[in-house]
Amino acid sequence: MSTIVYAARRIVTMNPSQPFATHVAVRDGRILGAGSLDSLKGWGKFETDERFADKVILPGFVEGHSHAYEGGVWKFPYVGYFDRTSPEGKRSPGLKTLEEVVAALAAYEKTLPRDGSTLFAWGFDPIYFTGRRMELADLDKVSTERPVLVLHSNFHVLNANTPVFAKANITRHTNVHGIVKDARGEPTGELQENTAKFLAYRATGFDLAGVLSDEEATWRFARVAQLAGVTTATDLHNPLPDSTVEGYLKASASADFPIRLLPAFAGASVPTAQAIPRLKELMRKNNDKLRFQLVKLVTDGSIQGLSARMRWPGYYDGTPNGVWNVGPDELDRMVLDYHRAGFQVHIHTNGDEASEVAIEAVEKALATAPRWDHRHTLQHAQMADAGQFRRLKALGMCANLFANHLFYWGDIHYAKTLGPERAERMDACGTALSLGVPFAVHCDAPITPIGPLFSAWCAVNRLTASGRTLGEAEKIPVADALRAITLGAAYTLKLDEELGSIDVGKRADFAILDDDPLTVAPEKLKDVGVWGTVLGGKIFEAPRS
Amino acid sequence: MTAPIPFTVIGGFLGAGKTTLLNQLLADTAGRRFAVLVNDFGALDIDGKLIAKHGGDTIALANGCVCCTIGDSLVETVLKLLDGPQRFDHIVVEASGVADPGRIADLGVLDERLVRDGVVVVVDAANVRERAADRRVGDTVLRQLQAADLIVLNKVDLAEDLAVLRCFLSTHATAPVLEGSHCAVPSDLLFGLDRRGASGKPSPANSFRSWSYSWPEPVDRAALLDVLQDATVLRGKGIVRFRDSPDRRSVVHQVGKRVDITDGGPWSDTDESQLVLLGVRPVLGSL
Structure with missing residues (x-):
């Protein structure tokens, strides 16, 4: 029973009765105490560890909405617009033009064996490109023999080259939604709907879902999270087939696995009568680093994907309203079933009509089966207005807001999808804070990179990629943003009594930072370096590029 | 190569009668082997004596038909069916209540062993106009009507004003409309003409x-x-x-x-x- 006391430049505890400390004592993977060195001496014999003496310690970051696919995609080259860091700590620079993307792919193609195998790349993000879309001819420059597939950053749209279209037999006569065709009726190379994309995947024998969720992908996901200071992360929508569960169990059993993982069961993937016993069975396999307990339901699509369910007046540019994945009546039934069974339900809602329907589903479930401290949580809730936040508060619900959207798509929302007024109040952290709705902010990796300090920076500064401030009134102070990525997120996952603050008895999960996020300029918050993490007392140093 | 298997999608809003239609199909298959893909077995009314094997997400029937739950991926469920040992004469998919059945019918071109058959949309005569006016689901209902190749106007016995309803449907859809109660419409019309043998009952309506x-x-x-x-x-x-x-x-x-x-x-x-x-x-x- 050894005790180690870590000295730090400062420890930001998130414990209101002792917000700051200089030392933290760790025993058996848990926090024995925090305070001054003197205040910890009474616990008996200990060793002092000075390695963090010039670092700042925060509670390990909690990513309340990410997907383990983030680990899978790093098997393949990233060709996005923004810089992004791999699980190995290598920085991939953003590609700013179509020509740069094609050149990068062509260079990568030369490194592959000459066996005709498929080249897959991801993260392609042309929304800030001026001029034309990517076409077959562009990717034919990469190869006219090897199938080339380029998945967009939204994970909904796929570009391919001529060999793929030939193999898949996609021609002007193929009458399937989502095969984009030009004015002459010829396919352009872009595939937008599941069936259209599946034609390409099938023809090339490329099993995206398979490679994205194997055990190796789980490890990469954990590493990329660890690099960002994360000690607890969700995989917030997974049908949890046996193969995936197996991978999670194996990975989480390793002492070297650097995060606590919370998969959320895809609650609409099977009827609730099957799902509930299955989830209860899975919970028996829980260990220190793996928790089955969450249920996720997806109501609408995405705002930028033009599939969000919005209330009047709808899309700013007149795009018709989006589509339901789970519609109002079905949502009522599913929420009630999971609610009755005692589960906490996380409900994906991007548009404000989706949020309204989700709030009402919880309201009805509570009327039928009153329950305390359910903490059903709206995930994204990007368009929720003050009235909806008041309802969340009244019903005991939480919100996990997609702050990263402000940066990555804020300009598009301002100009095209939402218009100025609704764009300025989207992801309304300020409203949530002032109304007392428990909230977190998130990245939705791999949609945007995992990085709680970046998410916090978004909530604090609300800057878009072009530099526009989107909603001065919804900015929140740094201290509140830091709470949202630690104790706040832990609360939305019902883990706040176990982790999320540096408090006696809690798990020794820390983010070790190079600088003090409370003293750097708020606009520099995202640039605070992450030295690594401590998980259950075990130190994980991040590789430096 | 054997003839491709017709692929039919049954769409329609929650409660319109999609399951009733499937129950009738399974009760009177006219010797054809249907594979029926549903979201939930719960509402299917399968005679226990007919069940040859119940395997969790699959129920095999003595008449050669099979029912499967769709699970997380319809594409994978359909391909698994095609790659399996059993042969079918027709695949029928029940779309979810808010799905666009036209998009699902696209799966008919996914594989050369399939051929897209019809999109049949079941409409609840008692409440379709109310649903279509609902601000949350109205556009979903209208999208389904537009996607239909054939419409089954169900529960006509509960319709308050059939003439107005017919007018409404002709405004919002171009598909022919079959009217009935309890989805009693001839299955030949919905699922094609390839009857094997004459074991089935004659069509309930003589007007066809x-x-x-x-x-x-x-x-x-x-x-x-x-x-x-x-x-x-x-x-x-x-x-x-x-x-x-x-x-x-x-x-x-x-x-x-x-x-x-x-x-x-x-x-x-x-x-x-x-x-x-x-x-x-x-x-x-x-x-």
């Missing part, structure tokens, strides 16, 4: 008829399309020699408003154009 035609001479394409697009012709199937492509076999497949004409290879001298139609009354004097 079938006609067969054959012509030795090439046929004018526009004239044939005119006939097929007549509102009273609900289904058609055949191999036709068109005047504009006399050397090729043109395979004609019609479900409601949708007509597909595909190339069926070279024409042999001894063949005649053959066409079988199902509809509500004879209108084919022009041929």
